[in-house]
Amino acid sequence: MGYLIKNGHLIDPGNDISKKTDIYIDDEGFIQAIGKAPEKFKTIGEIDARGKLICPGLVDLRARPREPGLEYKATIESETLAAVSAGITTFCCPPDTQPVIDTPAMAQMIQHRAWRFGMSFIHPMGALTKNLEGKQLSDMEALDESGCVGITNGLNPVTNTLVMRRAMEYAVSFDLTVFLHSEDPWLHGDGCVHEGEVGTRLGLPGIPEAAETVGIARDLALIEHTGVRAHFCGLSSARAVEMITEAQSRGLNVSADVTAHHLHLTEHDIGYYNTQCHVMPPLRSTRDRDALRLGLQSGVITAICSDHQPHEPDAKLAPFAIAAPGISGLETLLPLTLKLVDKKLLTIEKAIALLTTNPAKIIGVDTGNLGIGATADICVIDPEQRWILTEENFVSRGTNSPFIGWEFTGKVTHTFVGGELVYTASDND
C-alpha cells in the first residue's frame, strides 16, 4: 500500500528524465515503479498531478534552523516545517550553532531532533576547528562518522594559514570535503555593504571585492598544495566566478554554490538603508550578479542555496550596520530559481538539477534523484500558480525577507519525505 502520483511531468535530472508519467511509491517509502503500475499495487492515496511538475525533494546546502542556541529566532520544528512547505526535504545546518557542532553529540542531537518531527532531514556540517576559533583542529573523523556531510569554519575566518593547511591535509586523510567561505578578514574589517557607489553615498563602510578574491586566492593555493576536495560557499563577485572557472580548468577538485538572493539583488536594492538587504557576503554590483548567473549557465557554479537565516523582527529594526545580516530564505529558494527559468536563463531541468541532484552530489548523499529504489523524497510543483509573497504567508518563524511583495509563478503543492506525504498546500486539497 503506497502512494500513486499520476499524470505529472517528472523531472529527474539525476537520471536524465523529463517526461509525463506516473510514480508509484511503496509502503517502505521507496520508488517502486515509474510509468507502469506494479502488480497488485494498492494505494492509500492518489495525487492527480496533471499539469504539475514532479521533482526530487530539494536539497539546500545552507540553512540555519537557529536551534540550538537561538530558539527565540526559530526552532528545528518550525524550520523543518517551513522547509517541506517549500519543497525542501533535506538541508545542511552550518556548525555555528550555540554550542558549536564540533562534537559527535551535537551532530547527532540535531539529526535526532529533525527526525523526531518527521519533516525535512537535517544534515549537520561539522566545525573545521574547535569552537570555530581557527586554532585547533576539530575531531573531523568522528564528526564525519556521526553524520556530518562536510566540515567548515562557516563565516568565522581561519586567519592562520598554517592551521588552514593542516585542516585541509587532515581532511584529505579521511576523504572529507571542506566547505569554504573564503574572505580576507582584514579587508572585510567593519564593512557591511559592497564597497562601491551605493556604500559611499550611504556612508556605510564597504567590503571590497578584493576581500573575497584575496581569500579565494589563498585557499586555492592551499587546495592545490594539499589536494583536498573543496566547495566554495556563496560566491558574490564576477572575479570569484572567474577564479573558480580557472581552478576547475586546471583540474582542481573544487565546486561552488551561490545563494538565490545574490542571483536577483544588487547593492542598489539597499535603497535607503533597507536592512532586509543586509547580507553576508554583501550584495554587489549588477555586473557581479550577471556573472553569477553566467556561472550557473556555464556549469562552474553547480548549486543554488537559500542561506536561510531567520530573525525576529527586532533584529532588523536597527541602523543598517548593526542590523543582523541574513534573509529568511527557505520559502523563496524554489520561487527565485524558477524566476531564472521565466527569464529564459535556465531550462527547468537545469534549474531543478541545481536544487536537487547537484547539491546532493556535493555533500555525497544518496538523495536528489527519483530512480527505482530511491527514497521517495518528492516535491510536486504547480508551475502556473501565481502568488505574492507576504509576511503572513511565511511558514518560517523568520519573515525577514527583501522579497516581500514580489510576485512569483510556481508553488509547491505536495511534499513527500521518505514516502510520507508531509505537506499539502491548503489551497490545493
Place this chain on the structure above:
Amino acid sequence: MSGDLQFDSNKRLRHLLSIDGLDQKTILEILDTAETFISVGERQIRKVPLLRGKTVVNLFFEASTRTRTTFEIAAKRLSADVINFNIGDSSTNKGETLLDTINNLEAMHTDLFIVRHIDAGAAHLVAKHAPSHVRIINAGDGRHAHPTQALLDAYTMRQYGKDFKKIKVAIVGDIMHSRVARSLIHILNILGVPEVRVIAPKTLLPVAIERLGTHPYFDMYEGLEGVDVIVMLRIQRERMQGALIPSEQEYFNLYGLTEEKLVVAQDDAIVMHPGPMNRGLEIDSSVADSDRATILPQVSNGIAVRMAVMALIMGGSKKNKEAGS
C-alpha cells in the same frame, strides 16, 4: 527615497534627514529664513515665540559639544523647552534599542528630536518608525549625513558673496569618514556649483566619489588652483593607527593648509572649517586666524540656520507665524 520620508503629502518639509533628496527651492527657503533669524541673535532679548510650548529633545548617541550646543541655543531662541540626552556610544550595549529609546521619550509628549548617532541611517530609521506627529532633524549619522552643517556652510558661502553658479569649491581631508563632506557635496551639486573638488590621499577618498559629482585630486597645489572656497575637514588622530596616513608631519606637509599653499587659490578665496580644528595638523594657525577664515561666522550662522530648519519643520516660515501671532 529619503525625499519621501522628508516631505509630507503637501510637499512640505517634515523631517530633515539628508541633503540628498532636497531640491534647490527648499534649500534656498531655509537659507532665506535663516537670514531673517540672524538679527534675533543681535537683539537685547534674543527670543522669538515660534516654538513656545514645544519640547525639543537633543538625543545624542555620540559625543558632541558644538553641534548640540548650537541646536540647544537655536531651540531656546525659538522659545522651545529643550531637554538634552547624552547617551554616548555605549547605549546599545545597555540592551535598549534605538527605537525603544525614542518611544520612551515620545511617551513624554515631545515634539522634535535632534538625533546624532554613530551609525549611518539612524535618523532615517527613527523617522520611519516614530509616531506621525514627531519631527526629526538629523544632527549627524555615521559617515552618512550632517545636513544642517551643509546648510550653514552654504549660508556662509553666500554671506561672503559667493555665487553658487560660478564658484569652484575644494573640500580637503578625510572625505572617507566625513558626513560633513558627503552632505556638502550634495548641497553644492544641488545649488549648481560648477566644480566641486575633493583633495586627499587615496586612503581617505571613498570609492566612486566622482560619481557623487566631484573631481578628486591627490595633490593639494593642483586641487587648490583657482578655487573660491576651501573647506578643511578635521583629521582624526586615530587615522594613523588604521594605516590610512603615515604621520602627522607628513599629513601636514602634504595637506595642511598653509599660507604658501593658499596662494594658488583665488585672491578672495575663503577658508572654512566645521570645527573643532587641529591646528598644525590640517590647518596652520596663521591661516586659521587670518581674515580669510570664516570659522567663527560659521558657528554663529549655524544657530540661525538651525532655527530656520526647526521653524520650517515645526510649521511654516517665520513670516507666516509672525503675521498670525
